[in-house]
Amino acid sequence: MASVTSDMPRLGEYLYYRHALPVRLMHWINVFALTILLMSGLSIFNAHPALYWGKSSYTGAPPILVIDAKEGGELGVVGRTRVFGHEFDTTGVLGVSMDASGEPSLRGFPWWATIPDNQWLSMARSWHFFFAWVLLVNGLAYVAYSAASRHLVRDLSPDRDDWRSFAQSVKDHLRLRHPSGEAARRYNVLQKLAYLVVIFVLVPLIVLMGVAMSPWMNSVYPGWVDLFGGRQSARTLHFVAAWLLVAFVLVHVFEVFVSGLWNHLRSMITGRYRIRQEKSHERHA
Amino acid sequence: MNGTHEARRRFLSRAVVAAGTLLVAGCERLSRSEWFPKVLGAGETASAAVARAVTSRKSMAQEFAESERSPTFRSNGTAAPDSDTYRGLAAGGFAEYRLEVGGLVAQPARFSLAELRALPSRTQITRHDCVEGWSAIAKWKGARLAAVLEAVRPKPEARFAVFYCADPMGEEGADLYYESIDLEDAYHPQTVLAYEMNDAALPIANGAPLRLRVERQLGYKHAKYVMRIELVESFAQIAGGKGGYWEDRGYQWFAGI
Numbered sequence: 001m002a003s004v005t006s007d008m009p010r011l012g013e014y015l016y017y018r019h020a021l022p023v024r025l026m027h028w029i030n031v032f033a034l035t036i037l038l039m040s041g042l043s044i045f046n047a048h049p050a051l052y053w054g055k056s057s058y059t060g061a062p063p064i065l066v067i068d069a070k071e072g073g074e075l076g077v078v079g080r081t082r083v084f085g086h087e088f089d090t091t092g093v094l095g096v097s098m099d100a101s102g103e104p105s106l107r108g109f110p111w112w113a114t115i116p117d118n119q120w121l122s123m124a125r126s127w128h129f130f131f132a133w134v135l136l137v138n139g140l141a142y143v144a145y146s147a148a149s150r151h152l153v154r155d156l157s158p159d160r161d162d163w164r165s166f167a168q169s170v171k172d173h174l175r176l177r178h179p180s181g182e183a184a185r186r187y188n189v190l191q192k193l194a195y196l197v198v199i200f201v202l203v204p205l206i207v208l209m210g211v212a213m214s215p216w217m218n219s220v221y222p223g224w225v226d227l228f229g230g231r232q233s234a235r236t237l238h239f240v241a242a243w244l245l246v247a248f249v250l251v252h253v254f255e256v257f258v259s260g261l262w263n264h265l266r267s268m269i270t271g272r273y274r275i276r277q278e279k280s281h282e283r284h285a
Numbered sequence: 286m287n288g289t290h291e292a293r294r295r296f297l298s299r300a301v302v303a304a305g306t307l308l309v310a311g312c313e314r315l316s317r318s319e320w321f322p323k324v325l326g327a328g329e330t331a332s333a334a335v336a337r338a339v340t341s342r343k344s345m346a347q348e349f350a351e352s353e354r355s356p357t358f359r360s361n362g363t364a365a366p367d368s369d370t371y372r373g374l375a376a377g378g379f380a381e382y383r384l385e386v387g388g389l390v391a392q393p394a395r396f397s398l399a400e401l402r403a404l405p406s407r408t409q410i411t412r413h414d415c416v417e418g419w420s421a422i423a424k425w426k427g428a429r430l431a432a433v434l435e436a437v438r439p440k441p442e443a444r445f446a447v448f449y450c451a452d453p454m455g456e457e458g459a460d461l462y463y464e465s466i467d468l469e470d471a472y473h474p475q476t477v478l479a480y481e482m483n484d485a486a487l488p489i490a491n492g493a494p495l496r497l498r499v500e501r502q503l504g505y506k507h508a509k510y511v512m513r514i515e516l517v518e519s520f521a522q523i524a525g526g527k528g529g530y531w532e533d534r535g536y537q538w539f540a541g542i
Contacts, residue, residue, distance in 0.1 A: 035308065048418035056412055057419040058355035116316045117309055121416065122535035123316050129542065130328030215346065215414045216336045216501045216541025222347040231412065231420050262293070 016185060018273035023151065026142045027268055033134040034245065036127060039115040041242055042108070043124035049095075049108030051239055055230030064236060067108045069095045075104045132210060139203055155187060156196060162189035178259040181277055191255075198248055202241055209238035322535075333539040346475055346500035349410045355421040358413075358482065360490035363452035363462065366510050371451040379494040384433075384478070388447070388515035391438035398480060398494055404428040404436075407477050415504040416536065424484065425498050427477030433514070434471060443516035446471045447523060448497055451510035454530055464508040465520050465528040465538075466499055475500040478511065503540040505531045 019027075049067040052059070065083050067090070072078045079095025081088045092098070097110035100117065111117040115127055146152040169189045172178070179188060187195070211217050212225045212234035228234050256264045267273035315321040366372075374382050379398055387393035396404075408426040430446070450462040470476055477498045480487055487493045492509025499506050506529070520526065525533025532538045 036312070039309075039312075044418065048415070050419075052419075055349065055353055055420070056355050056422045058357060058359065058421045059353075060356050112305075112309060115309070115312045117313055120316070120535075122531075122537075123322070125416075125537075126322060126325040126329065126535075127312070127316075129332055130325040133328050133331055213414075214332075214336065214542045215412075215503060216340065219340055219344040219346050219501050222345055225347070231414065235418060261297075 013274050013276050015272040016275050017271050018185075018267045019271050020149070020151070021271065022145050022149075023142075024268055024271060026138050026145070029134065029138045030142075033131045033138065034249075036115060036131045037135060038242060038246065039113060040124045040127035040131070041239075043114035043116065043119075044121065044128060045239065046108040046114060046119060047121045047124075051236045052232040053229060053236060054232050055226065057232050067094045069106045077104060077106065132207070135203070136207060139199075139207075143199070156192050156199075158189050158192050162192065165189055173255075176258050181275065184275060185273075194248065194251070198245065202245055202248070206238055206241040206245065209234045209241065213238065329537050329539070329542070332542045333537070336539075336541050340501075342469055343474065344501075346411055349412065349422050351410065351424070353422050354410060354424060354483065358421050358423045358491060359419070360488075361415060361417075361504065363454070363509065364490045366450075366452035367458060368451060368453055371510065374451075375489060375493070382494050384495060384511065385513040386433060386437045386516075387513070388517055389440040389443035390516050391440060392436070394437050396433070401428045401433075401478060401480060401495070404432040407474065408481075409475055409477070409498075409500070411475070411498070411500050413504055413507070416531075416540070423482055425477065425479040426481035426484075427479030427495075427498060429474070430476045430478055430497075431472045431474075433478065434468075434516075437516075439468070439516050442518050444468060445517050445520055445528070447515045447517055447520055447528075448508040448511050449513040449515065450508050451512050460524065460530060462508060462510070462530045463524060464497065464506055464530070465517075465523075466497075466502075466506065470499055470502075473499070473501075501541055505529070505536060506540045 050057070050063040051065040052061075052063050054061065057063070062085070063082075065081070067079070067081050069077045070080050073091060075091065075096065077091075077096045078089055079091040079093065079097065081090040081094045090096075093110060094108060096104050096106055099105040099111055105111075107119060114124070116123050143152075146156070166189050172188075173190055178184070179186075209228065212228060213231060218225055218231070225231050225234055228237060263274050383395040383397055384401065385393075385395050405428070406426055407429050408424065410422060410424045412420050412422045414420045434446075445465045445467055447465040448463060450464075452462045454460050454462050466476070475498070478495050479492075479498050480495055482488065482491055487496060492507075492511075495511045496509040497507050497511055517523070520528040524530070527533045528538045529536070
């Protein structure tokens, strides 16, 4: 949110330079990298569609999550997902889904959610590890830029007013009411916190849990992975963090839709965000 | 105004579906191209370089307590090699088994199981991480590969140890499993030729009579049914030239990630 303020007309609208070029560029690199990482990650998950808690997969305790198939149903096979002992029929999406030619196939996540679309573990790993570097380098560049340009302090850190408006902001979000006029120039407190959690908690966690799955990196300091419950716990946390990022993206895109899709899209492409100044109500009173 | 909104919304939802289809189809084409996997390979090369840079030659894999061993140790890949030679050896309790060690060495040798058991050994409880994603913990006892190498005295030009196995792979069974590691890994204190698992003779399902344990790497590096070790300068001329059965089929030679 670099501030460039041209001569403001008192009434009507003006375009405000909201996002600096590096932020826009890094935002779209993230969109691309995270999409590939999610889909290639689901492809890797499909090689062993089960999650565990602990140092190994075989501890005597059952898995936390299993996606598999059993005989039955109209197709002859039923997709089955078990989470914490609760079983769900997920035919069509998880366990059993239609392949590209419409035939039922046995796989964790369906072909349209994975890269590559067929079960090809070595290729999925190649995609995943390449874009992991893209995400990491882009993320470090973003944090460095944001600190140096004061984007972090100026636009993302909640100030005292933000904390005071916390309850109000929650109410506003629930009612889908969004700031207008000059107030729309700033991020609101929930928005700031969501971005900070993603940047400083979720993304670092998912990267670290990815590293924790590497047997070679485990030897940097034998046992460090146990701080997160062990290697299989790290794999589970990696998976959970991925879906929390998906949840963030869904809410993010939803908020973009309900608070002015084209205005937001323009500002993330050209940088310019339109502010509609509010007419004073007193005049009509 | 509503009409425009409706049109925009329709345009947008179509754009999302089109972008998704394009993404999946595009990735598929790129995966099958000649050049793109090489570009992607840069990521794995960078990961391997960083992994080696932040660890030392002697950095150790984590070891576990007896109580943390998995109740059953999963068998993956070959469960019983489908060859007459192997069946013959197994029927005789591997009494006729000899591990051949040759290639770029001063003194090629053959080791019976009794001779391997007489070499300096190491016992370790380690975690086996499969490339598929699962892990299992077991106790291994085996001859230190370093001790085997000291007996045969590798020549200075030797850079890799290649492990030739007894298990025929694939539907045709034409290719035998093989793997390779560099000498740095070969001399690592935790690198052993295991003949025992969980205080008993190594079961056939887990690689009897001898399997490699190279603890800082993924499961496919841990060759089972090892029959022969060859020291080489390069593995470019062996089988598919990538240094292992799975490497020839697209998996990374450095399996530390």
